[in-house]
Amino acid sequence: TQLLEQSPQFLSIQEGENLTVYCNSSSVFSSLQWYRQEPGEGPVLLVTVVTGGEVKKLKRLTFQFGDARKDSSLHITAAQPGDTGLYLCAGAPGNQFYFGTGTSLTVIP
Amino acid sequence: DAGVTQSPTHLIKTRGQHVTLRCSPISGHKSVSWYQQVLGQGPQFIFQYYEKEERGRGNFPDRFSARQFPNYSSELNVNALLLGDSALYLCASSERFYEQYFGPGTRLTVT
Numbered sequence: 001t002q003l004l005e006q007s008p009q010f011l012s013i014q015e016g017e018n019l020t021v022y023c024n025s026s027s028v029f030s031s032l033q034w035y036r037q038e039p040g041e042g043p044v045l046l047v048t049v050v051t052g053g054e055v056k057k058l059k060r061l062t063f064q065f066g067d068a069r070k071d072s073s074l075h076i077t078a079a080q081p082g083d084t085g086l087y088l089c090a091g092a093p094g095n096q097f098y099f100g101t102g103t104s105l106t107v108i109p
Numbered sequence: 110d111a112g113v114t115q116s117p118t119h120l121i122k123t124r125g126q127h128v129t130l131r132c133s134p135i136s137g138h139k140s141v142s143w144y145q146q147v148l149g150q151g152p153q154f155i156f157q158y159y160e161k162e163e164r165g166r167g168n169f170p171d172r173f174s175a176r177q178f179p180n181y182s183s184e185l186n187v188n189a190l191l192l193g194d195s196a197l198y199l200c201a202s203s204e205r206f207y208e209q210y211f212g213p214g215t216r217l218t219v220t
Binding site: 030031033035040041042043044045048088090091092094095096097098099100101102 | 113142144149150151152153154157164165166167197199201206207208209210211212213214216
């Protein structure tokens with residue numbers, strides 16, 4: 001059982017479509033991070049959400065932290081081919097850092 | 110500013126051998142963490158070091174060990190390599206534990 005479950009696992013959409021990725025846990029996190037990883041490279045930090053109910057925007061990406069701080073979502077508006085990659089949520093309920101199961105996004109031109 | 114650097118980039122080893130992977134953190138970062146990532150999965154936490162002391166350890170066998178040096182660089186050692194150790198090994202540095210900056214990784218292949 002994974003501490004952080006992401007859905008969907010795979011997503012293939014056309015350029016211009018919107019999408020939402022979910023990250024869920026039964027544990028409470030003081031913060032959650034979202035990363036994007038491209039093949040053969042390390043994950044790149046996109047955002048940290050700290051406060052329950054918090055919404056952060058990064059250009060066409062909107063991140064939300066659940067009120068109970070157990071879940072988070074990533075919404076992408078008008079997806080572009082450059083958004084293709086593996087999206088990972090992550091957090092540390094203790095002194096271990098856990099990554100989610102990952103969502104592999106492919107945006108087709 | 111230079112990011113996290115790792116060496117080597119790629120490595121091929123034989124079962125039973127030993128391997129040492131190296132990581133240099135971002136200047137000013139005192140914490141270094143190591144992760145193993147198998148193809149198609151998210152990274153799995155192996156170790157965290159802060160100020161040369163182990164602060165966290167994931168669910169990995171004792172064949173895995175690490176250390177951090179006075180300049181905050183770090184080494185990950187794996188003994189008695191198994192085929193299942195083939196993976197991308199990632200190093201991350203941070204000022205605050207929950208915001209980690211990753212290097213490009215070392216691709217280890219065990220044959």
